[in-house]
Amino acid sequence: MLLTTLMLIPLVGAIVVFLIPAAKAALAKQIALGFALVTLVVSVLMVLGLDNSSGGLQLVESYDWIPAFGISWTLGVNGISASLIVMSAILVPVAIIAGWWDAENSSQGSVKGYFALILALEVFIIGVFAANDLFLFYVFFEAMLFPIYFLIGRFGGPQRAYAAMKFLIYSLVGGLFMLASLIGLYVVAGRELGAGTFDFETLTTLNMDPNTQKLLYLGFFFAFAVKAPMVPFHTWLPDAAAEATPGTSTLLVGVLDKVGTFAMLHFLLPIFPEASKFYAPAIIVLAVISIFYGALLAIGQTDIMRLIAFTSISHFGFIVMGIFVMTSQGLSGSSFYMVNHGFSTGALFLAMGYLVSRRGSKRIADFGGVQKVAPILTGVVLISGLSGLALPGMSTFISEFLVLTGTYAVNPAAAIVATFGIVLAAVYILWLYQRTMTGVPSQEVEETVTEISKRELIAVVPLLAIMIALGFVPQVALNYINPAVEQVQTYVGFTDPEAVAVPEGSGS
Amino acid sequence: MIAALIGLPLLGSSVLLLGGRRTNAWGHFLAVAMSAASFFVGLGLFIQMLGKSEEEREIGQHLFDWIAVGAFQVPFGLHLDQLSIAFVLLITGVGTLIHIYSIGYMEHDPNRRRFFGYLNLFVATMLLLVLADNYFLLYVGWEGVGLASYLLISFYQQKPSAAVAGKKAFIVNRVGDVGLSLAIILMFVTFGTVTFDGVNAAAGLANSSTITWIGLALLLAACGKSAQFPLQSWLLDAMEGPTPVSALIHAATMVTAGVYLIVRAHAIFDLSQTARTAVVAVGAITLLLGAFIGTAKDDIKKGLAGSTMSQIGYMILAAGLGPVGYVFAIFHLLTHGMFKAGLFLGAGSVMHGMHDDVNMRHYGALRTMMKVTYATFGLGFLAIIGVPPFAGFWSKDEIIHAAFGQSMFIGLATLLGAGVTAFYMTRMMAMTFFGEARWEDDVHPHESPAVMTIPMMVLAFGSVFGGMAMLFLGDIEHWLEPVTGFAQPDHSVSNAVLIPVTLAVVLIGAGYAWLRYGRRPVPVVAPTNVSLLTKAARADAFGDAINEAVFMRPGQYLTRSLTWFDSKAIDGSIGGLAAAIGGLSARTRRLQNGYVRSYALTMLGGAVLIALVLLLVRL
Amino acid sequence: MNPNNYLVLAAVLFTIGAYGVLVRRNAIIVFMSVEIMLNAANLAFVAAARNTGTLDGLIAAFFVMVVAAAEVVVGLAIIVTIFRTRRSASIDEASLMKY
Secondary structure (H helix, E strand, O other): OHHHHHHHHHHHHHHHHHHOOHHHHHHHHHHHHHHHHHHHHHHHHHHHOOOOOOOOOEEEEEEEEEHHHOEEEEEEEOHHHHHHHHHHHHHHHHHHHHOOOHHHHOOOOOHHHHHHHHHHHHHHHHHHHHEOEHHHHHHHHHHOHHHHHHHHHHHOOOOHHHHHHHHHHHHHHHHHHHHHHHHHHHHHHHHHHOOOOOEHHHHOOOOOOHHHHHHHHHHHHHHHHHHOOOOOOOOHHHHHHHHOOHHHHHHHHHHHHHHHHHHHHHHHHHHOHHHHHHHHHHHHHHHHHHHHHHHHHHHHOOEHHHHHHHHHHHHHHHHHHHHHHOOHHHHHHHHHHHHHHHHHHHHHHHHHHHHHHHHOOOEHHHOOOHHHHOHHHHHHHHHHHHHHOOOEOEHHHHHHHHHHHHHHHHOHHHHHHHHOHHHHHHHHHHHHHHHHHOOOOOHHHHHHOOOOOHHHHHHHHHHHHHHHHHHHOOHHHHHHHHHHHHHHHHHHOOOOOOOOOOOOOOOO | OHHHHHHHHHHHHHHHHHHHHHHOOOHHHHHHHHHHHHHHHHHHHHHHHHOOOHHHOOEEEEEEEEEEEOOEEEEEEEEEOHHHHHHHHHHHHHHHHHHHHHHHHOOOOOOHHHHHHHHHHHHHHHHHHHHEOEHHHHHHHHHHHHHHHHHHHOOOOOOHHHHHHHHHHHHHHHHHHHHHHHHHHHHHHHHOOOEHHHHHHHHHHOOHHHHHHHHHHHHHHHHHHOOOOOOOHHHHHHHHOOHHHHHHHHHHOHHHHHHHHHHHOHHHHHHOHHHHHHHHHHHHHHHHHHHHHHOOOOEHHHHHHHHHHHHHHHHHHHHHOHHHOHHHHHHHHHHHHHHHHHHHHHHHHHHHHOOOOOEHHHOOOOOOOOHHHHHHHHHHHHHHHOOOOOHHHHHHHHHHHHHHHHOHHHHHHHHHHHHHHHHHHHHHHHHHHOOOOOOOOOOOOOOOOHHHHHHHHHHHHHHHHHHHHHHHHOOHHHHHHHHHOOOOOOOOOOHHHHHHHHHHHHHHHHHHHHHHHHHOOOOOOOOOOOOHHHHHHHOHHHHHHHHHHHHHHHHHHHHHHHHHHHHHHHHHHHHHHHHHHHHHHHHHHOOOOOOHHHHHHHHHHHHHHHHHHHHHHHO | OOHHHHHHHHHHHHHHHHHHHHHOOEHHHHHHHHHHHHHHHHHHHHHHHHHHOOOHHHHHHHHHHHHHHHHHHHHHHHHHHHHHHHOOOEOOOOOOOOO
């Protein structure tokens, strides 16, 4: 019941906020924030109640939904999905606080609509991470699109209609392929088990013919690769992220995109172990391409928000690479990376969003010298940026390094090439910092850019604190992630390669 | 106790950076206090260590289990041994002096609090670097000092050149970090551990090519951090930072981290002749390149920066000699830390008196105006060119001696380096303190306040006695031996021959410089009709030009073409697909022409078609 | 009598009706042509029912008649309304509902 309750809280919140009479519309924000914070508290309690020695699904609840087709309302979490749920539950209130006035400043759409949509989005986010019935997952996977579609399309920048439509069509097309594979999987399960099912744990027990696996795999992978997004299915992301409000971008890139990589790890590997191994080398190549492509394009951008979106494409390359090398370092690193990336990109979007909303322009060339007029804001941008380039001491470094280490054991060439990506990361972040923050401020910057406000600081400081804290005590998250990763490795049937030169009698 | 070494300056830095303007009034005192406290803790640990027998001197402090993922187990552990303590005392000692000096130097800077916050951050991360008990934690310190260096180089953020220099330093260092990352990954994959103890114990079991690759990756890391060829170009630009920063970070401590890394990883280098040869080659090239650049610089700080490169080249070269050289690399590192910090502080003091002008062609005859600076700088000068019995003589002589033991060729390189060092340092002395005054208008040179001169005097004292103290009182060879191992160098060329020869070379270099710059007047504007060699030295041996041609321009071209490709080809093809579908719809829409008869005809046609199909299928 | 003859007659009537629908402009004539086609179908149904001796075809014919009656009511009402507003019963002029 706990997970359903966790989904009900923001759902009730969304309805309440939406039904607030126009006369009291000013309360919408406080109410929305209240519900988001309650969700956060409950989700943290949920995690604390988990048994972190077990890698299986916990808090499982299952009710028949459409028994004729073997569809059920099955929720359950393991360490990976639980950490992602907490990460999302942290980012939602942060996005609400950071976007306190975004709805008023947008041309269309009502204030309460904005906050109701954010809470509705949170419902589906929790659902998509907790669903363990593939059909239910599919429903949430698609349902998530609509709050985001309206958040971009009604509250975004000048090109919002284009960006929202592009996002929607990309995602729907991806989802369509997934639906086709899903039906195929149902049929295959029906042939083997006598009755079709969408239940995740049952599906992992199937002994599918490798060729069938390979075919069905492509549909799922395409959907997740669009979502993640991987090159060359990425072009929706920069447009969407650039047009959305910073709060929406945070949720879009920080949380929604994780669904793609999460599903690769949580569903694809256990259900299709043979196909995963078959496609892994090709996917790793694609991931390495994503790392460099995203980084190089980030360097080439002239728009701040697009730049951040491209850095995420590069980061998703690391995440996907870690998943498909299947070593425990790779998988744990990728899972941890997903959590960290949510915070790090979120902080970067928010901090840069503060800047953009002051100056009224997203062009990098319109900035410069901000350090003179807003030193604290500059500091916030710097720390967010440093986490974006995976500075040792920040949590992002640990996850990135784990991914690289895990990759080397399986695919040294990919690891060596990907390691050079860290140089490009320094280039895109520091060059952005140099162009926007240093130098002598222009007159426009002096006039428009003011110091960060208390509300804005409250939104972003928790993210920075979490990233630094997790850099030094990553086990807080890794203790939950590791058992789940071992479980995935068991499903796939993969064991870590051993170190080659170990002195006699040194334990392992 | 070991954690306190790092914790104190970290606390100071947190208070200063998070405390905001409230701490403006007393922030710099807090920073000095924290740095000094750390020094005294270090001193206490050192005295404690002296009291112990050789085997018990190494102590560790396991703070907590940092990362545990599968076999990847990394403790958050500190480790203090004879090598670390030498660094601790250098970092906190010189660091504290420079903190004190900065109180005066940065007095009028509105961002002085931030400056001290960064300085404390640097001290903390540098201590973490040398106290970590595994390579992964070392990496955190390694990058932490890089961050502090970045922040301090671009401290004058409103200056575009400073911002660019900081970024350049960070990015070039990142190239080195690729090496460190790969080395750590290789260690984990090979040995299953990344702790110093674990790697040292297992090094002999790995195959030799793996060991060589680890060594080369570590060398790449060292090249980045220590500004060695081919990653040397950032150090000269790093002089954009305030002068105390140049003294502490870009002369005495951070840039020597590469030497520390190689010495710390001696178990790897002991086993690979190839890796050691590469280290020696890099050191030899850099020591000559740095000295060569130093000969033509008119900017006093850049001259010293070239000298730093060159001196670190000596250390790297010594480290590459293996067990015969490790201790001398560290010995030279320590003496260099003292005299070079003193020289930089002297340069800062001169700049302080000359309205922040760094061009030596605008100096001259300052020995009467700045007596203390002249004296301390002069002692540092004698130390760096290796005049006995000053500090540099002892350490450099040992390196030259060991180098001749290795090969005549390397020995000659070090000898030549010593001569060039004498040349550019004498040139610097002559242009700054001797000759006629070439001051700009309304510049009134004056001696710096005591808060600045006292640290200079302390460092000058070190430059005079530091070498002898460490060699004769401290017996540094045997002090470090338990950590690094030590072998007597091959004395194919005996000291009785070598010392006079070295001194003669130094004398020739110094004499030639004196003839050119001391006896003859120095033009205020740098002459342009100079030899190609001078031009090359002025252009940092074309380091930047090469970087620009090989990496930056192709990189920019690649970025631009990829951006074009992304918007035109990838997004364009998808947009094209959408447009094609839209266009097709626009055509087929025309069929809805509003005439009932045409719809009826379509229906009839459809019905006939279906009838035909049915008929055909039945047949 | 040979049932084929009924079917041929039905086909001829259907073709005449279809031709009328396709080529005539006057809505009333088109409407009549549609009725001819319906009756052609009815004839075929009835003939088939007679031939097989079952009631299925007759039931279908009754359905068609009922539908045709309802259609006449609605259709004529529409045509009258169009004629009143446009003073014309030409179906080509009533072509506003297009792309």
